[in-house]
Amino acid sequence: MSDHASTNREPAEMNPFDLGGRTALVTGANTGLGQAIAVGLAGAGADIVAVGRSAPTETEAMVIGLGRSFKAISADLGSTAPIADVVAQAGPVDILVNNAGIIRRADSLDFSEADWDAVMDTNLKTAFFLSQAVARTWVAGGRGGRIINICSMLSFQGGIRVPSYTASKSGLAGLTRLLACEWASKGINVNGIAPGYFETNNTEALRADETRNRDILARIPAGHWGKPSDLAGAAVFLSSDAASYVHGTVLAVDGGWLAR
Numbered sequence: 001m002s003d004h005a006s007t008n009r010e011p012a013e014m015n016p017f018d019l020g021g022r023t024a025l026v027t028g029a030n031t032g033l034g035q036a037i038a039v040g041l042a043g044a045g046a047d048i049v050a051v052g053r054s055a056p057t058e059t060e061a062m063v064i065g066l067g068r069s070f071k072a073i074s075a076d077l078g079s080t081a082p083i084a085d086v087v088a089q090a091g092p093v094d095i096l097v098n099n100a101g102i103i104r105r106a107d108s109l110d111f112s113e114a115d116w117d118a119v120m121d122t123n124l125k126t127a128f129f130l131s132q133a134v135a136r137t138w139v140a141g142g143r144g145g146r147i148i149n150i151c152s153m154l155s156f157q158g159g160i161r162v163p164s165y166t167a168s169k170s171g172l173a174g175l176t177r178l179l180a181c182e183w184a185s186k187g188i189n190v191n192g193i194a195p196g197y198f199e200t201n202n203t204e205a206l207r208a209d210e211t212r213n214r215d216i217l218a219r220i221p222a223g224h225w226g227k228p229s230d231l232a233g234a235a236v237f238l239s240s241d242a243a244s245y246v247h248g249t250v251l252a253v254d255g256g257w258l259a260r
């Protein structure tokens with residue numbers, strides 16, 4: 001191709017990371033990593049549907065400020081009950097980010113069944129059945145899409161005092177691979193992102209504990225906790241044409257934590 005022809009290409013062809021014309025459904029987008037992902041995807045051109053139990057007021061202002069459209073759907077994702085309604089209200093989407101998640105901390109000798117069920121239901125069961133519901137719309141419409149599951153370092157490691165969280169995030173990494181195997185041929189890319197240690201509500205207890213905070217920091221090659229915005233590029237990549245042959249991977253964004 002001549003230089004002249006290449007300068008006349010459409011912007012989307014020149015930029016494989018461009019998400020213009022696409023819509024992303026992000027769960028738990030009111031705060032933390034979900035907010036950063038929603039804003040990052042909007043910055044790359046995507047319109048946003050935010051699904052969660054708290055009003056995503058701040059995220060809405062940020063997305064609108066980037067010139068993208070924003071729709072909020074109120075739903076408690078601690079059970080599968082709202083899924084059919086969420087998918088109907090969302091309308092057509094191109095990207096699903098399963099981000100909403102919770103953590104419960106206690107010694108395994110004392111860990112309660114309630115803390116097991118709450119975490120497994122939110123982090124794993126809802127992620128699966130929401131993926132199923134969205135993928136069914138894609139298959140019925142004869143089109144593909146992107147699913148990004150927000151995993152964890154505890155998709156790879158054991159951790160301590162978070163048995164249901166480790167089980168759910170290890171399960172989510174396995175599910176990412178299984179769904180990729182089943183759906184890649186349907187044009188659906190299923191991948192995960194494994195954040196390292198990020199400054200959000202989820203890690204407040206760790207950062208408040210002086211010893212844990214010091215130990216964690218000492219082990220991160222980058223030498224600092226992640227900022228939520230550090231995660232956005234990975235989400236844009238996995239949502240974009242640049243990742244069209246990427247299936248079933250769990251991409252660590254961890255300041256080098258797993259490399260230690």
Ligand code: NAP
Pocket residue numbers: 027028029030031032033034051052053054075076077078079099100101102122150151152153194195196197198199200201202203
């Ligand atoms: P966060 O600030 O606590 O955000 C969690 C999000 O999930 C919030 O939007 C929360 O809504 C939503 N959520 C939780 N339970 C819900 C429910 N039943 N229904 C609807 N929404 C619900 O923590 P975060 O760090 O951003 O976490 C985002 C994801 O990243 C989680 O899956 C977490 O496990 C994962 N992660 C975080 C880190 C880290 O270092 N921060 C590391 C690895 C993985 P509310 O605001 O209403 O509670």
